[in-house]
Amino acid sequence: MSGISMTTRERIIAAIKHEAVDRIPISPRINPQNYGYGTASVHAMVNCGRQYHYDPPIPCGYPADLTIFKRVMAEAAYTQDVNTVISIKDEGDTLRVTCVFETPAGKLQQVKVRPKVGQTKYGTSPNPHIAEFLIKDGKDLEKMRYLLPSEQTFSLGDYFELEKMYWNNAVVMPSICGPFSHTGGNFCDMCTLMIAYYEDRGFFDEYMKIFSEFSLAQLRWCLERGIKHFFLVWFYESLSSGWSPQIYREVFAPELRKQVDLIHAADGIACFYDDGKLLEALPYITETGVDCIETCTPAPMGDFDIAEAKSLYGSQVAFKGGIDIVNVIWQGTPELIDQTVYEYMKTGSAGSGFLIGTCDTIRPETPKQNTDAFFIAANKYAKEFACLTK
Numbered sequence: 001m002s003g004i005s006m007t008t009r010e011r012i013i014a015a016i017k018h019e020a021v022d023r024i025p026i027s028p029r030i031n032p033q034n035y036g037y038g039t040a041s042v043h044a045m046v047n048c049g050r051q052y053h054y055d056p057p058i059p060c061g062y063p064a065d066l067t068i069f070k071r072v073m074a075e076a077a078y079t080q081d082v083n084t085v086i087s088i089k090d091e092g093d094t095l096r097v098t099c100v101f102e103t104p105a106g107k108l109q110q111v112k113v114r115p116k117v118g119q120t121k122y123g124t125s126p127n128p129h130i131a132e133f134l135i136k137d138g139k140d141l142e143k144m145r146y147l148l149p150s151e152q153t154f155s156l157g158d159y160f161e162l163e164k165m166y167w168n169n170a171v172v173m174p175s176i177c178g179p180f181s182h183t184g185g186n187f188c189d190m191c192t193l194m195i196a197y198y199e200d201r202g203f204f205d206e207y208m209k210i211f212s213e214f215s216l217a218q219l220r221w222c223l224e225r226g227i228k229h230f231f232l233v234w235f236y237e238s239l240s241s242g243w244s245p246q247i248y249r250e251v252f253a254p255e256l257r258k259q260v261d262l263i264h265a266a267d268g269i270a271c272f273y274d275d276g277k278l279l280e281a282l283p284y285i286t287e288t289g290v291d292c293i294e295t296c297t298p299a300p301m302g303d304f305d306i307a308e309a310k311s312l313y314g315s316q317v318a319f320k321g322g323i324d325i326v327n328v329i330w331q332g333t334p335e336l337i338d339q340t341v342y343e344y345m346k347t348g349s350a351g352s353g354f355l356i357g358t359c360d361t362i363r364p365e366t367p368k369q370n371t372d373a374f375f376i377a378a379n380k381y382a383k384e385f386a387c388l389t390k
Helices: 008-016 042-052 138-145 159-165 180-187 190-199 201-224 245-265 282-287 306-313 325-330 334-348 368-382
Strands: 057-059 083-090 094-103 106-115 129-132 171-173 175-177 230-233 270-274 292-295 318-323 354-358
Touching (some): 106 138, 175 180, 175 201, 180 190, 180 201, 190 201, 201 245, 282 292, 282 306, 292 354, 318 325, 318 334, 325 334, 334 354, 334 368, 354 368
Parallel strands (some): 175 230, 270 292, 292 318
Antiparallel strands (some): 094 106, 106 129
């Protein structure tokens, strides 16, 4: 590839397809705000990518409005024949928010405790605590169906404009969830679902079926509009969430394969996301035919080993991510960052199918000199190790 310059789009797709590249794609997950951009928009990501010479990964949102899964204060106006009753109780530092959805099949109730403005003990977001989940058992399933956004409400906003605008500067991909990620895992307590797998399998299977079909409906909607490349979000289904490798093989892998098969039938690319433990699930994930796996979180936060993964599965799938955002980039030194990036790229780049990145979004607390050090190192070694791609 000497003397040939590729666009970001060409470089990312070539690497995922195990083709030769002019340099290793540099695709960390970052907050553009860390570099003076006041937004996390696609525009900010592309501009930041140009400034720091990297290939920004850009998942661009979900076809369905997932607000109702994330916030108890969500409007339910888009659901059919549903009335929403919200009550708020002041509990000192927090507010207890009770939301009752009155559906034709009966009532559903969810309770969240959220901090008042200025309280930080719930996290940087800050994240509310779910005191009562919406779905308790199988009796709630028929009621729940009234809350799922219908296909008539699906939208990707300005996706097509963004794709046209940044065709050469990014691969803009809609996000498609697994059956639990951002959806089923927020309506029902994950512990309840894990117990139900053993003690109430009928409820578990029906719950899985409803949300798997919800995900596939969004994917088909996108495919019907000519979209080909997708970011598949599966971290609620992760081994790090508590699921066993056996359950992953039996339950989740077949559902993931359905998504991948639809994408490949359209000659598209399926990029799989799980920021937790991967090692024991890798054989099942790889067998589904996904084209790229991220975030490849190393120990101690995860268990990913790039040498082992490349040896066992490197000819079948591309790997993206890999650099520890806490122990290396946030709390490390520029020297440690340089050494880690060098060693990871040297091992990972053989045979292509490799994109250097991070094991999740670089933390906002990270010193700028450390974030800079990552980009400096990645750019320094990206061309050096491109010669190993064949």
